[in-house]
Amino acid sequence: xxxxxxxxxxxxxxxxxxxxxxxxxxxxxxxxxxxxxxxxxxxxxxxxxxxxxxxxxxxxxxxxxxxxxxxxxxxxxxxxxxxxxxxxxxxxxxxxxxxxxxxxxxxxxxxxxxxxxxxxxxxxxxxxxxxxxxxxxxxxxxxxxxxxxxxxxxxxxxxxxxxxxxxxxxxxxxxxxxxxxxxxxxxxxxxxxxxxxxxxxxxxxxxxxxxxxxxxxxxxxxxxxxxxxxxxxxxxxxxxxxxxxxxxxxxxxxxxxxxxxxxxxxxxxxxxxxxxxxxxxxxxxxxxxxxxxxxxxxxxxxxxxxxxxxxxxxxxxxxxxxxxxxxxxxxxxxxxxxxxxxxxxxxxxxxxxxxxxxxxxxxxxxxxxxxxxxxxxxxxxxxxxxxxxxxxxxxxxxxxxxxxxxxxxxxxxxxxxxxxxxxxxxxxxxxxxxxxxxxxxxxxxxxxxxxxxxxxxxxxxxxxxxxxxxxxxxxxxxxxxxxxxxxxxxxxxxxxxxxxxxxxxxxxxxxxxxxxxxxxxxxxxxxxxxxxxxxxxxxxxxxxxxxxxxxxxxxxxxxxxxxxxxxxxxxxxxxxxxxxxxxxxxxxxxxxxxxxxxx
Amino acid sequence: xxxxxxxxxxxxxxxxxxxxxxxxxxxxxxxxxxxxxxxxxxxxxxxxxxxxxxxxxxxxxxxxxxxxxxxxxxxxxxxxxxxxxxxxxxxxxxxxxxxxxxxxxxxxxxxxxxxxxxxxxxxxxxxxxxxxxxxxxxxxxxxxxxxxxx
Numbered sequence: 001x002x003x004x005x006x007x008x009x010x011x012x013x014x015x016x017x018x019x020x021x022x023x024x025x026x027x028x029x030x031x032x033x034x035x036x037x038x039x040x041x042x043x044x045x046x047x048x049x050x051x052x053x054x055x056x057x058x059x060x061x062x063x064x065x066x067x068x069x070x071x072x073x074x075x076x077x078x079x080x081x082x083x084x085x086x087x088x089x090x091x092x093x094x095x096x097x098x099x100x101x102x103x104x105x106x107x108x109x110x111x112x113x114x115x116x117x118x119x120x121x122x123x124x125x126x127x128x129x130x131x132x133x134x135x136x137x138x139x140x141x142x143x144x145x146x147x148x149x150x151x152x153x154x155x156x157x158x159x160x161x162x163x164x165x166x167x168x169x170x171x172x173x174x175x176x177x178x179x180x181x182x183x184x185x186x187x188x189x190x191x192x193x194x195x196x197x198x199x200x201x202x203x204x205x206x207x208x209x210x211x212x213x214x215x216x217x218x219x220x221x222x223x224x225x226x227x228x229x230x231x232x233x234x235x236x237x238x239x240x241x242x243x244x245x246x247x248x249x250x251x252x253x254x255x256x257x258x259x260x261x262x263x264x265x266x267x268x269x270x271x272x273x274x275x276x277x278x279x280x281x282x283x284x285x286x287x288x289x290x291x292x293x294x295x296x297x298x299x300x301x302x303x304x305x306x307x308x309x310x311x312x313x314x315x316x317x318x319x320x321x322x323x324x325x326x327x328x329x330x331x332x333x334x335x336x337x338x339x340x341x342x343x344x345x346x347x348x349x350x351x352x353x354x355x356x357x358x359x360x361x362x363x364x365x366x367x368x369x370x371x372x373x374x375x376x377x378x379x380x381x382x383x384x385x386x387x388x389x390x391x392x393x394x395x396x397x398x399x400x401x402x403x404x405x406x407x408x409x410x411x412x413x414x415x416x417x418x419x420x421x422x423x424x425x426x427x428x429x430x431x432x433x434x435x436x437x438x439x440x441x442x443x444x445x446x447x448x449x450x451x452x453x454x455x456x457x458x459x460x461x462x463x464x465x466x467x468x469x470x471x472x473x474x475x476x477x478x479x480x481x482x483x484x485x486x487x488x489x490x491x492x493x494x495x496x497x498x499x500x501x502x503x504x505x506x507x508x509x510x511x512x513x514x515x516x517x518x519x520x521x522x523x524x525x526x527x528x529x530x531x532x533x534x535x536x537x538x539x540x541x542x543x544x545x546x547x548x549x550x551x552x553x554x555x556x557x558x559x560x561x562x563x564x565x566x567x568x569x570x571x572x573x574x575x576x577x578x579x580x581x582x583x584x585x586x587x588x589x590x591x592x593x594x595x596x597x598x599x
Numbered sequence: 600x601x602x603x604x605x606x607x608x609x610x611x612x613x614x615x616x617x618x619x620x621x622x623x624x625x626x627x628x629x630x631x632x633x634x635x636x637x638x639x640x641x642x643x644x645x646x647x648x649x650x651x652x653x654x655x656x657x658x659x660x661x662x663x664x665x666x667x668x669x670x671x672x673x674x675x676x677x678x679x680x681x682x683x684x685x686x687x688x689x690x691x692x693x694x695x696x697x698x699x700x701x702x703x704x705x706x707x708x709x710x711x712x713x714x715x716x717x718x719x720x721x722x723x724x725x726x727x728x729x730x731x732x733x734x735x736x737x738x739x740x741x742x743x744x745x746x747x748x749x
Contacts, residue, residue, distance in 0.1 A: 076705070077708070078706060078707070078708075079675075079676060079708060080675065080676070097708075098708055099708065123701065123703045123708065123710050124710060124712065126708060126709070126710040127666065127710050127711060127712040128712070130665055131665060132674075132675065132676050133676070133708060198665065404743055440742070440743060442657075442660075442743065444657055444661075446661060446719065447718070447719075449717065449718070452662075452717050452719070453661060453662050453665065455660070455661050455662075455665075456661065457660070458656070458657055458659075458660025458661065458664070458743070459660070459669075460669050460670070460741070460742045460743060461669065555675050556675045556676060560674050560675030560676060561665075561668050561669065561674045561675075589675060
C-alpha cells in the first residue's frame with residue numbers, strides 16, 4: 001500500500017514534469033531573456049550568437065587603468081583551466097579541469113561556497129585525453145547546471161543544490177572518447193559534442209532532452225547518410241545538393257568508422273532560423289596517405305535544424321586534411337554588411353589560417369582570407385569550389401610518408417585554436433586571439449587499436465622564419481577580410497576575448513597577464529599578472545551596481561605542451577630559435593579565478 | 600603478481616631484439632656489445648643517428664609526445680624525460696612504460712597509461728629509450744634527427 005502510494009506520487013510528479021516541459025520553448029525563453037541581460041553571463045559564449053560582447057560600460061577606455069583585483073578563488077586543481085565562470089542571478093558557477101569539480105559561489109557573500117560537486121571518475125581517462133585534461137565550462141538552463149565530464153558522462157545538477165538529477169554516458173573512454181567541450185542548451189535540449197580525434201573516434205553531435213537525459217537526436221560527422229542526418233537533395237554545400245553517400249564516397253572502405261571529425265569546439269544558435277552551427281575536427285589519422293579521399297565531413301561547418309538535427313547546409317574547409325587543421329573553432333553569428341550588402345553572416349576563424357565569412361542562412365561563401373600573413377600552406381580559397389589552393393611544397397600528402405615537410409604555417413595548433421574571438425556591434429569588428437606558429441610535419445604509417453593514440457605524424461613547432469613572437473591579438477574586418485590592427489604577443493594568445501560597450505577589449509596571455517586594450521587602436525590600457533598563465537575566457541557581469549571582469553588562470557592545454565622548453569627546433573638553421581624564451585620562466589601551474597573591478 | 604610476471608616476460612622479450620640489433624650493428628661479440636650498448640643505447644655520427652634511434656624518435660612522436668612534449672622536453676602536465684633519464688635506469692624506464700604510473704592526489708592528477716600491450720610502443724621500447732637517452736645525454740638536439748646515410 002505504502003509502496004503503491006509512492007508509485008502513484010512519482011507518476012503524478014512525472015506527468016506534471018512532462019506537462020511543464022512539453023513546452024519546448026520554456027527553457028529557451030528563460031535563457032534567451034537572461035542572455036540579453038548584461039548583468040548576467042549565462043552561457044559560455046555570452047550569448048547564442050557566440051559574440052562574447054557585453055553592453056556594460058562602467059569600465060571604459062578612460063578609467064580601465066584604475067582596474068584592480070577585488071577577490072580571488074582557488075579551484076584546488078593544478079591543470080589547464082579553459083572556459084570561464086557563469087553568472088546566473090546572484091550565483092557564480094565555476095568549473096575545473098579533471099576531476100571536473102563544479103562550485104556554486106554566492107556573489108552576495110564574497111564568493112562563499114553554496115555547494116560543491118565532484119564527480120567520481122576513473123583517473124585512467126586522463127592519458128586518453130589529448131593535450132591536457134581541460135574542460136571548457138558548464139551550461140545553465142531550466143534550473144539545471146549541465147557538466148560534460150572528462151570520462152564522457154553528461155551530468156545534470158540542480159542549480160540550487162548541486163544535487164545530481166540525471167547522468168548519461170555520451171561515449172566510451174576505452175575507445176578514446178572523452179569530453180572537453182562545453183554543453184549548450186537550446187530550447188528543451190542539451191547539445192553535446194565528443195573529443196577523440198587522435199584516437200580514431202567517429203565524431204558526432206548529440207542532443208539530449210534536458211528533462212531526463214534521453215537522446216533526442218544524434219548526428220555523426222562521417223558515415224552513411226542516415227547516421228550523418230543529411231537529406232541528399234535538401235542538404236546543400238555552397239548552394240548545391242550534396243547528393244547520396246556524400247561522406248561514404250570520400251573514404252576508402254570502412255575507414256570512416258574510425259574517421260574522426262570530433263566535435264570538441266563551440267556551438268552557436270540562431271533562434272530565428274532555428275539552426276545550430278558547429279564545426280568538425282580532423283580526419284583520423286594525421287597521416288593523409290593512409291586515408292585517400294576528401295574525408296567528408298571532417299573539417300566541416302555544419303548548419304543543423306535544432307529540433308531534428310537534420311543538416312541544412314555543410315561546408316568543408318580543408319578537404320583531405322594533411323596538417324591537423326580541425327574545423328571546430330567557434331561560429332560567430334553577426335548581422336553585418338559584406339561588401340555593402342547586409343547579410344545574416346557567420347564568421348569563423350579556422351585553424352587552417354583562413355577567416356571565413358558565410359551567409360548563415362544559405363551557406364554561401366562570401367569571404368575567405370588569411371588572418372595571419374604567415375599562412376603559407378595554401379595560396380587562396382577558390383570562391384567557386386570553396387577549395388583551398390594547396391601549395392605543393394607544403395603538401396604532406398604529396399611529399400609522402402617518412403618525408404619531413406618543413407616550414408608549414410600555421411602549425412597543427414592552427415592560426416587560432418578553440419580560444420574564442422569576440423564581435424563588437426559597436427565597431428563592427430572581430431577581436432581575435434591568434435597563434436603565430438609554424439611546423440615541420442612528417443606522416444608515417446600507423447595501425448588502429450581502440451583506445452590507443454592514432455596519430456601517425458610527428459611534428460616540431462617554431463615561430464615563423466625570422467620572427468620571435470608566437471602570437472598576435474588582432475582586430476579583423478570580416479567584410480573585406482583584412483586585419484585592422486595587430487598587437488604582437490610573446491606567446492600564443494590562448495584566452496577567449498571579451499569586448500564591451502566601454503570600448504575596451506580584454507584577453508589573457510600565457511604568461512598570466514589579463515590585458516585591456518582600446519578596441520579602436522589596439523593600444524594597451526591595463527595589464528595585471530594573475531597567478532598562472534591564462535587559457536580561460538574573459539567574462540564580465542554586474543553585481544550590486546558594479547561591473548566586474550573575471551578570468552580563470554591555470555596554464556596548460558595544448559599551449560602547455562611547449563611549457564617546459566618552449567617551442568623550436570635546433571636543426572636546419574633554426575638554431576637561433578633555440579634561444580627562444582621558455583614559458584616556464586614566466587609562469588607555473590595554477591588554478592585561480594581572479595575578479596576585477598574599479599575602485 | 601601477474602603484473603610482475605608480465606614485466607619480467609616483457610623485459611626478456613625486449614632484451615632479445617636489443618642485443619641482436621646491437622651485434623648486427625657493429626658485428627662484435629654479443630656479450631661485449633651488450634655492456635657497451637647498455638651504456639650508450641644509440642649511435643650518433645656527425646650529428647646523424649642510427650635507424651633504431653630514429654625509429655625511437657618517430658615512435659615517441661606517435662605515442663608519447665602528446666603528453667611529454669616535443670623532443671622529450673616535458674609539458675605543463677608531464678615530466679621532462681631528458682631530465683628523468685639522467686636519473687632513471689633502463690629497467691625502471693621499461694617498468695614505467697609497460698605498467699604505467701599513477702600520481703593522483705590533492706596536488707596532482709598525473710596518470711601515465713600502461714603501454715605493455717601497445718604494439719607501437721612495447722615492440723620499440725629500446726628504440727624509444729635510445730632516442731630519449733641520446734636527448735638526455737645531449738648527444739642529439741631538438742627536432743627531427745637525421746639518419747646516418749641521409
